[in-house]
Amino acid sequence: MKFKNNFTCLLLLLPAIFFAQTKTTITIENNSVLDRKETVVPIEWKMILNSFPKIDTANFVVLNPKTKKQVAYQLEHKTSSNIQNLLVQVDVKAKSKVTLLLQNGKPEKFVAKTYARYVPERKDDFAWESDKIAFRAYGKALEGTNENAYGFDVWVKSTPNLVVNERYKRNDYHVDHGDGMDYYNVGYSLGAGSMAPFVNDTVRYSANYHAWKVLDNGPLRSTFQLKYDTWNAGGVKVSAIKTISIDAGSQLNRVENVYTFDGDKPLPVVVGIVRRTTAGTISLNEQQGILAYWEPTSPKDGTTAVGSILTTPVASMWVDKLQLLAKTSVKSNETIVYYTGAAWDKAGIITNAKKWIEYLEKFNEEIKNPLLISVK
The missing domain is CATH 2.60.40.1180 (Golgi alpha-mannosidase II)
Structure with a gap:
């Protein structure tokens, strides 16, 4: 029984x-x-x-x-x-x-909405994109040339389709063929929201990245690492690893930086956005840690918007002759996270400065209010 x-x-x-x-x-x-x-x-x-x-x-x-x-x-x-x-x-x-x-x-089989890859056929570029916007960083092969630039570059898009491979294949990405283009000028600046040490009131740029690694590659999130060799940052020897990810549906990247240097003293760092010589719309929100820039409009190419959101306390924000800057600090071998990205008015989604600032403010609130997950 x-x-x-x-x-x-x-x-x-x-x-x-x-x-x-x-x-x-x-x-x-x-x-x-x-x-x-x-x-x-x-x-x-x-x-x-x-x-x-x-x-x-x-x-x-x-x-x-x-x-x-x-x-x-x-x-x-x-x-x-x-x-x-x-x-x-x-x-x-x-x-x-x-x-x-x-x-x-x-x-x-889901349609890929993000993508990232090393581009050896174009002097060590590293390019990545979502279904909203695209970017690139510059590699070792560009150093010492008249094409060199320091910060993040923006490739604007007016299509949800992935465009990086096709644009490199065409080798004509400075012309809009109906899906966007590269008309963003980075120069010797932090470009579209890169970060660098700020020692003795000076931005201490590294050389370009010298090593890369793709960690995940779509369809919803692409993540990769860029490694920067040790450089002299105003008397401080610094090396860096940047882990960058972009999500489907997002205008912004998540950037996770780890700086390595001697000593326990925090290192001042800045996030920067290159500014143009003619008027645009600038918003510096120190309390929320939001840098926003609606660039002056090009009659031919439209308007690019760039913005950054810091998640660590901001010591100060200001505008100099070259760029918008937000200052914070980081300890050696500790991760610092921030968000940076761009939009294009010709994509028809974010079409003026007010909408761009609202997008950044909403994104910031979403960071502070994560969704709750349960599985059963």
């Missing part, structure tokens, strides 16, 4: 065990007063495994239970060979939640 009771209990448990191994529910909650649109949400992979330990990483789908349609996703590795996060892109209205179902199945 005892054996029969135990066998009956086992039979009753089997459906629950089977369910736990074949599907799980993800709830994404937005407690803020801001609607979240096209947001890439990271869900810790260990949370997935706790609920769905037998998941086959090559054969699962994420479904919207209301529409019955698959939701685009990505397995994010960062610097590890193991999966760190499941990334999904969703819209979540203010004070509401979205529920997704993760289960066994054959995933669709």
Whole structure:
């Protein structure tokens, strides 16, 4: 009789065990007063495994239970060979939640919305993009040439399609062929929001990056590292590794810098945006850590907007003859995170200075109010 009771209990448990191994529910909650649109949400992979330990990483789908349609996703590795996060892109209205179902199945092939690559055919460029905007950084091969520049470059876009490969293939990216172009002038500045040490009231530029590594590459987030060899920053020997990621739907990059130098004293650093000689719209918000610049309009090429958001306390912001600057500080071998990016009025989304500043302010609020995730 005892054996029969135990066998009956086992039979009753089997459906629950089977369910736990074949599907799980993800709830994404937005407690803020801001609607979240096209947001890439990271869900810790260990949370997935706790609920769905037998998941086959090559054969699962994420479904919207209301529409019955698959939701685009990505397995994010960062610097590890193991999966760190499941990334999904969703819209979540203010004070509401979205529920997704993760289960066994054959995933669709999702359209890539981000991309990053080393470009050896163009003097060691490194280029990256989202479906909104594109950028590049300059490598060792450009040093000592009359084309050299220090900071981040912007490639404006008027299409959600990925354009980097096609533009390099055409070798004519300074002309708008209907999808945008490169008309942003970086020069010897921090360009579109790069960071550098600021020692003795002087920006201490490094050489260009000398090593690179792609960590993740779409469809929803692309992440890579650029390594900068040791340089003399006003008497301080400094080296740096910059980890940059861009999400689908975003105008801004997340930049994670690690500076290495001797001593325990914090190193002053600045984020900078190159300014033009003619009038534009400048906004310096020290309290919120937001630099915003709506460049003067080019009659032919339109208007580029550039902005940066610091997540560490800002000591000061100012404008000099060359660029907009925001000063903060960092300790050796400690990560400092900020966001920087751009927009183009001809894309038809952000079409004036007011909308650009509002975009940056909303982005800043989203950083401060992360979405809440539960998996069961």
